[in-house]
Amino acid sequence: MKKTLQKIFFSLVALSVLLGFFMEHNHGPFWWHRFPWLDSMVGGMGALLLLALKKLVASFASKQEDFYD
């Protein structure tokens, strides 16, 4: 069951790359709106960027749970 779900998910990811060719952003005045995989890129790269930011903030702001006690 878990493997089937994984297969479906990865197939959808691959399909989303193909679907990029059929997409047209009709409310985009900026050049990046015409890029076929904009949202895929934003999703993938954005998640990695946020992960990096999360690690960065945790490196100096994470403390023991009783820090204020």
Add this chain to the structure above:
Amino acid sequence: MIKGIPPGFIYLLGALLVPFWKGRIKQVYLLLLGFLSLGNLILLETGRFWTIRFLNYDLILLHVDRLSMAMGMIFIGIGLLALLYSLHVQEDGQQVAALLYMGSSLGVIFSGDYFSLFFFWEIMAIASTFLIWYRKEKASLEAGFRYLLMHIIGGCILFTGIILHVVSTETVLLQSPAGSLASWLVLIGFGLNAAFLPLHTWLPDAYPEGTPTGSVFLSIFTTKTGVYALARCFSGTEWVAYMGGAMALFGVIYALLQNDIRRLISYHIISQVGYMVAGIGVGTALSTNGGIAHLINNLLYKTLLFMGMGSVIQMTGKKKLTELGGLATKMPFTCATCVIASLSISGAPGFNGFISKGMLLSAMAESNQPWLEWMLRLASVGTFLSFTKLCFFTFFAKNDRIEAKEASLNMCLAMVFVALLCLTLGLYPTILLSILPYPSAPYHAYTLSHVLGVFQLFLWTGLIFILAKNAFSPHAWIILDFDYFYRMAFKWMAWFFKGPLHGLRISIQEGCSRKVQGLIQFSKNPLVFIENPSKGGTKDYDENLYRKPMGLGVLLAILFLFFYSLIYLISS
């Protein structure tokens, strides 16, 4: 013809009668108040009513237009569902506080002038504090005090701004404040409620410490009244728009780091309010509509999330992601409604968030705001990541040790109603679009590119989550926020007051005491100072020491009479 009364009055007056009812009658009474308020709202007509004279100013207690009606409708509707969710609460005080909080929030929404807005604003701050304190734990007591302190400071700043505005314009009508100082002060006052950075710290500090039902009420009103006030007075302020973008990003980064489930959602309130603030700050018809639509949608799914997480806490006694997991089979209703809320807040097609987020992104692009557009896009990624994390580690992660059963019927019913509303507004966006402030700003949510774009974003974000799941797993830690600096500042202030300032007070007091002691001695025997000023007065006055023989007095009296008679005779 009855034209309706200010909607807040129904809750404010209704709160006074709560202690007189018990059991089922009280539950019916609470729901009745909600329905009464809803019925009253239908009677309202556009215009300004209930004007009273105060200090030579006309205070307007009922100002009805499209904006206040949209806000009133969602506040009363979601407030009714929050009342349904909290029906099992036994403490009268908690329900009185909730009703006062709801009533005063509605008072703010329908106020037509600054004075009545401020009056209701302050009742709101005080009433909501009790929803935190009623948890009756040390942490909630302390968080409640910090919450109240922040709101008192915010209230003082707001009131100063209002006074400056009223003095310069001689009107109390709710409008953009005149004068740069008044404008900044009013903006800070409103901004504190809307959780502007870095004034936001009260929110993730206090909301997780409220009672399970109290946090549901808290998530509905305070920040949204702040956004409403910004929409009234600061629409189209570019600085405000960028503040919104920063809030949206800051909120998601901090949410990703949280272990406490309600703190995670609290940071998402900051992020989602950021979307609204950005829309209002840009100030076009579409962006303002987007901001208000997002406010309405956010009220639904955020309330649903607080309800769901409140149920989890109530039924398991645990609130940390590191202690949760495996609840999908034990609490299926809660799980299903939380997944719906998570999809809604992430902006999945078919759910309400899809409509308002799309409106805001389109508005940013149309109004030539590339930076804001990217900030909001990135925040969307973070939102999806956070709620994938929340749902996975609460409901689907393996945990054989956890014991739980489904939440009570009233809690499940309230959650199902809100979840249905999220779906209804997502599937039939015309309902939402018809109540927005600018009916002339058309928007078509379900375009092929928009739907496919969101699927692409979700799939690729989900892929990163699956590949780097360990990096997103929760940790038993706390993350310092700006409140660290406030706590340090207060700590230094406390040290300064207890140390140097206390020492200065003691030395001044001792110096003054010595002077006073000298004055006491002087008043006791001034003659000693006259006779020997260098030694000062050390001896008390002794009348026998200075008493002269009685004959001297008689001689002086005779001499005085003699000379007086002599002068009298010569002159006559």
